[in-house]
Amino acid sequence: MSDCLVVGGGIIGLSVAYELSKRGLSVTLVEQGEWGGQASSAAAGMLAPLKEFASMGPMLDLGMESLRLYPQWAQELEERAAGDVQLSLEGLVTVALNDAESEQLKAKFHWQKEAGHDVRWLDGKELREVEPLLSEQVVAGIHSPGEGHINNRLLLRSLVTACRIQGVQLLSGCVVSGIAVKAGRVIGVETTSGPIRAEHTIIASGAWAGIMMQMLDLAIPVRPVRGQIAAVSSVGIPLRTVIFGTSGYITPKKDGKIVIGATEDESGFQREVTLAGLASVLNGVMPYVPALHAAAFLEAWGGLRPATADGKPLLGPVPGWEGLSLAGGHFRNGILLSPITAKRMADYVESGRVDRLEAFLPSRFLP
Ligand SMILES: Cc1cc2nc3c(=O)[nH]c(=O)nc-3n(C[C@H](O)[C@H](O)[C@H](O)COP(=O)(O)OP(=O)(O)OC[C@H]3O[C@@H](n4cnc5c(N)ncnc54)[C@H](O)[C@@H]3O)c2cc1C
Structure with missing residues (x-):
C-alpha cells in the first residue's frame, strides 16, 4: 500500500508523482499505455501564458507562476536524468496581418503592459528585426521576450527517469478499470x-x-479536443x-x-490526422512565413x-469522496502548467489545505 497512487502517466501524472515522491511519500504511478503517449507527447511544448490567456485572472496568474518555475524545474530534471530538455525562453511574437487584428492585439497589449508584464508593441519592420523571416504582410504585433518552449518529449523522458x-x-501497460471504495472512502483502484x-x-x-469520474457516478465535464499538428524540417x-x-x-x-x-476539433476520442485538418494547419501558417512553402514535410500527428x-x-479534492483528488483538464496548457500543478497538488496532499486551489477545485462542477 502506497501513500499516493497517481492514475495517468502523462506530463501531469508524472510531474505530480515526482513531486510527491520528492516530499518523502511513497508513490505508485499507473499508465494504461506508454509514458506520455497521449496528449503530452503530441504537444508543441510552448510555454506562453501571455499569449494563451485572454484576460487577467487566476489562469494567467497560474501560468505566469508556472513559467517562473520552469528554469529551475528543467535544470533539476536535466541533472537528475542526465539529459537535455531543450528549454528555450528566448521570446515569442504574436502578429497581426491587418488593421482589425492589430486593434485586437493592441487592446491585449495595453492591459498586459498596465499589469506590469514584459511585453513590447512592435510595428511590422521592428518585428522583422526580431524575426527576419516574417512576411511583409505582418503589420504589427506583441513581442514577449520571456516566453518560449521546451521539447516536451525529452521532458517526459526525463520525468520518467x-x-x-x-x-x-x-x-505502464496497466489499465485502471474501477475505483475501489470502502465505507465512503476511496482506497485505490482496480486494474x-x-x-x-x-x-x-x-x-x-x-x-x-x-470517464473515470463516471465510475463513481460523478458528472465532471472533461472532454477530448483534438489537436492536429505537423513538423517540417528547419x-x-x-x-x-x-x-x-x-x-x-x-x-x-x-x-x-x-x-x-x-x-x-471535436471527434470524440479519435486522434487521427485528417486531410482537412492537415491542410488547415499548413495553409494557416504560410501567410506568416512564406519561406515555409519550400519546407520539407516530416510528420503529422494528433492528440487529445x-x-x-x-x-x-x-x-x-473530489467532494464526498475522501482520499480522492483530480489533477487534470489542462486543455491547451498542460506542458506549461506541469510544474505549478505538481507543486500545488503536493502542497494540498501534504497539508490538506485548498486555499491556493480555490479557482480550480472540482467542487465547482458538483452539487
Ligand atoms: C496538438 C496539441 C498541441 C499542444 N500544445 C501545447 C503547448 O504548446 N503547450 C502546452 O502547455 N500544452 C500544449 N498542449 C496541451 C497539453 O498537451 C495537455 O494539456 C497535456 O498534455 C495534458 O496532460 P495530461 O497528463 O493531463 O494528459 P495526457 O498526456 O493525455 O495523459 C493522460 C494519461 O492517462 C492515461 N489514462 C487514461 N485512462 C487511463 C486508465 N483507465 N488507466 C490508466 N491510464 C489511463 C492515458 O493513457 C494518458 O497517457 C497541446 C495539446 C495538443 C493535443
Whole structure:
C-alpha cells in the first residue's frame, strides 16, 4: 500500500508523482499505455501564458507562476536524468496581418503592459528585426521576450527517469478499470494487473478523467479536443522565434524541426490526422512565413487535449469522496502548467489545505 497512487502517466501524472515522491511519500504511478503517449507527447511544448490567456485572472496568474518555475524545474530534471530538455525562453511574437487584428492585439497589449508584464508593441519592420523571416504582410504585433518552449518529449523522458531514480513505482501497460471504495472512502483502484491500494488516489488521466469520474457516478465535464499538428524540417529556414497568429503557430525547435499547429476539433476520442485538418494547419501558417512553402514535410500527428466546461483545470479534492483528488483538464496548457500543478497538488496532499486551489477545485462542477 502506497501513500499516493497517481492514475495517468502523462506530463501531469508524472510531474505530480515526482513531486510527491520528492516530499518523502511513497508513490505508485499507473499508465494504461506508454509514458506520455497521449496528449503530452503530441504537444508543441510552448510555454506562453501571455499569449494563451485572454484576460487577467487566476489562469494567467497560474501560468505566469508556472513559467517562473520552469528554469529551475528543467535544470533539476536535466541533472537528475542526465539529459537535455531543450528549454528555450528566448521570446515569442504574436502578429497581426491587418488593421482589425492589430486593434485586437493592441487592446491585449495595453492591459498586459498596465499589469506590469514584459511585453513590447512592435510595428511590422521592428518585428522583422526580431524575426527576419516574417512576411511583409505582418503589420504589427506583441513581442514577449520571456516566453518560449521546451521539447516536451525529452521532458517526459526525463520525468520518467527522475521518477524511477526517486523510487516511484512505475506501472505502464496497466489499465485502471474501477475505483475501489470502502465505507465512503476511496482506497485505490482496480486494474488489469490487480488491485492497487493507497491512502490518497489522484486521477491525472487527461481527456479520460471524465470517464473515470463516471465510475463513481460523478458528472465532471472533461472532454477530448483534438489537436492536429505537423513538423517540417528547419533546413534552409533559420527561424529565430516562436510565431503566433490567428490562423496558427510556428515553433522552431532545437532539434532541427519546426512544429506547426494546430487544429481544435471535436471527434470524440479519435486522434487521427485528417486531410482537412492537415491542410488547415499548413495553409494557416504560410501567410506568416512564406519561406515555409519550400519546407520539407516530416510528420503529422494528433492528440487529445483534456478540456473542461469552463476552460480551467481541475485541481484538488473530489467532494464526498475522501482520499480522492483530480489533477487534470489542462486543455491547451498542460506542458506549461506541469510544474505549478505538481507543486500545488503536493502542497494540498501534504497539508490538506485548498486555499491556493480555490479557482480550480472540482467542487465547482458538483452539487
Ligand atoms: C496538438 C496539441 C498541441 C499542444 N500544445 C501545447 C503547448 O504548446 N503547450 C502546452 O502547455 N500544452 C500544449 N498542449 C496541451 C497539453 O498537451 C495537455 O494539456 C497535456 O498534455 C495534458 O496532460 P495530461 O497528463 O493531463 O494528459 P495526457 O498526456 O493525455 O495523459 C493522460 C494519461 O492517462 C492515461 N489514462 C487514461 N485512462 C487511463 C486508465 N483507465 N488507466 C490508466 N491510464 C489511463 C492515458 O493513457 C494518458 O497517457 C497541446 C495539446 C495538443 C493535443
